[in-house]
Amino acid sequence: MCWRSPFTRCALKRTWRNICSCKGIGLEICRQLASNGVMVVLTARDEKRGLEAVAKLHESSLSNVVFISLM
Secondary structure (H helix, E strand, O other): OEEOOOEEEEOOOOEEEEOOOOOHHHHHHHHHHHHOOOEEEEEEOOHHHHHHHHHHHHHOOOOOEEEEEOO
């Protein structure tokens, strides 16, 4: 079962899509979820900042994070 909000979670698949998550609270939510084994789809309007955020998470050994541009 999925529900919609600024954060969309699909609990059955353990996947989380986080909107505008390239800095601040959104990035920390991605970090915490990924560290708990959840597949995180990080999204952002600015492709460069989104890719930089994913790179930071990958450097922290969190490889279960992918990026999709909103633009």
